[in-house]
Amino acid sequence: MIRAEELTFDYEQLDEEGNVESKKRAVDHVNLHIRPGKFIAILGHNGSGKSTLAKHINAILTPTEGTLWVDGMDTKEEDRLWSIRQDAGMVFQNPDNQIIGTIVEEDVGFGPENLGVPVDEIWRRVEESLSAVGMLKYRHHSPNKLSGGQKQRVAIAGVMAMHPRCIVLDEPTAMLDPNGRAGVIRTAQKLNREEGITIILITHYMEEVVEADHIFVMDDGKVVMQGAPREIFSRVEELKRLRLDVPQVTLLSFELQKRGIPLPDGILNNEELIDRLCQLKSKM
């Protein structure tokens, strides 16, 4: 669905005359392949290049070198731009700065309006999308009256209404409280499971990616690790060096392993650790 080949992006600092003063390489020869229908996570600290990479997926940025294909379409081709953006929708970090309508249902309809969808179909999509994210009863509300998490779900509905094949969520929970965060991740997981939408979650919170199908970890513009959550979570020392927050249960398991207690790698949740420990105890 999404394929990157030697994708490279440089931010250029221009001086007063428009000449290039300095360059900063934000994405460095990245190669990746994302299959349709999967829940993918891209982890990394601020400045690792993950957001820059994300902005290539819907062609907000185009590569300085290398290529990115969305559904077989090269993002550098200008006449495919709107098809690419309809296929790959994006939800941004700031809940307020992506809502345009003064009423929830009007905002969700904004995307379909832009696509020239006929009126009746727009209303159908608005209702479907709002139901899918659990916000249908707020359809007549002003966005100003919603919480951060609710606003993000409206934003997701707004993207869903365009019938994309994949949704990129660029740090959607960074400005939310724990409840809001949980609501947004749950919504993304539901859309992935029930509607088969490919989800690409960009984040620095490791606990959000525990149930992902595949994780890419970025640092300094490069993909430094990739794999299933279990594999990634087991590499505790590396993750700490990459300035990522390993969940407490994984840290604890790692610590116990260091002390000689036979536990498997990459324990992701409390229940698993408790079970394993009880099993060990009963064998002793």
Added chain:
Amino acid sequence: MIRDITIGQYYPAKSILHQLDPRVKLVATVVYIISLFVAKGLPGYAVATVFLVMVVKLSKVPFRYITKGLKAIIMILMITVIFNLFLVDGEVELWRFGFLRITDKGIRTAFFMAVRLIYLIIGSSIMTLTTTPNDLTDGLEKLLSPLKKVRVPVHEISMMMSIALRFIPILLEETDKIMKAQIARGADFETGNLIQKAKAMVPLLVPLFISAFRRANDLAMAMEARCYHGGDGRTKMKPLHYVSRDRMAYAVIWGYFLLITGVAYAQRLLYAMALL
């Protein structure tokens, strides 16, 4: 908290005026204002008054909301009345003090000017009280769309207005936050003369502008991500269509205008005949 303030004066109610297409209301307001200048003398103004009273009743908006708009123009009203009362030349002089005098013409002019101003404000208020800001921008966009042929960016202007409406409460809230943060650092927005107060605004305005630009940037990216590419090819979720109710309203407003013009003309005719 600040976000709960409603923009404009929209007063929700279920009246026939609320249900009219916003274009009808926009046109009607303009026509009404013009009629106030066409009308001459008491008969004309009587017709205008009857029409206004009818409209106010139909709107189901409580009277105090309607008179709220008048508070803003109290000063202009007083100045207009005083100037016309004391400085207009007329035939019959009723009172004199130096160069100030009250004449019959002065009284008439002052009276009609005041009435015109008051009715103008009430008429426009009825429009904003019965139409949501969004409907107003939609109506304006549709009405002005012929101007697209002469390269006027009607759609863009309308989009800018809706976005402004959406962000005013947010920016107001942000202003409040910035003010509080600076007050927490000892800033003082209240004391001092005009120059001092203006200087004190810098720590408020600079961050506010920067924030507004940042939001605009983010919003533009979000709009493009949702395939916004200007007005071409766009459909509308809530398209404006005239129904019979709207057509009847148009009939009423034009009927009223004809009546007022007729009365004014007849008056002029009678007056001219009386002179012969």
Added chain:
Amino acid sequence: MSIKIKDVNYTYAENTAYEIHALKDINLEIPDGQFIGLIGHTGSGKSTLVQHLNGLIRATGGRIYFNGRDIYGEHFSMKELRSRVGLVFQYPEHQLFEIDVLSDVCFGPKNLGLSREEAERKAKAALRMVGMGEENDHRSPFELSGGQKRRVAIAGVLAMEPDVLILDEPTAGLDPKGRDEILDQIQRLQKERGITVVLVSHSMEDVARYVDRIIVMNQGQVRFDGTPQEVFRCYKELEEIGLAAPQMTYLMHGLKEKGADVDADVTTIEEAADAIEHWLKS
């Protein structure tokens, strides 16, 4: 230095249709030098409460005493209160406005009437304290990274040398390393200067490692007030009001429920590993 909050109530928009009773009968005492975490949801009243402490909001009922003096009393200067109780809002970098970093940090001290030299001296000291070196003093604040901007904004309040420092969600929007850096810096500050620090947050986990005392607010009232261990013991009630104790608390209690003889009060990874190792080998 101490702050005493007595029967404080705050109602928005009194006697209108939009009336909200944001703070209900708050009674708290904040002694000198304590490191406090104030936890609660959005809407719990925590941000409203801290804005009372520096006089930005005036309580609609009750009294607040700063060092024994009633802040609503006749001769009490709010301006002085604000120099002694420093409040750093959420996303403080949004308040930066000056031409360069040093001038922005001088804004606070200058408002207190200090001379330019004095103000600069305090500003520089504050900047070093948050880890911003001399090379940044004359840069535009808008050239800095997000984390740097935030530190400059915090320095802007520190430069007024307050006795109490309140930080509303200082880690909002930062990645894990940025969060740790800021919290470590605040901890260092608290130890070095001995000032009282109040960290307002909605994350128990972030705050637990640093604070001596946790105050939990819900719906305008104080629900829990005690040491981190005491508060985490009530993790079931915390859950009822929609807040979560650190993951480890659940783990240890979960183990205990399965019959393991472990101390469920542990709060660090090391302590937990010790407890579990001990239990397995006993």
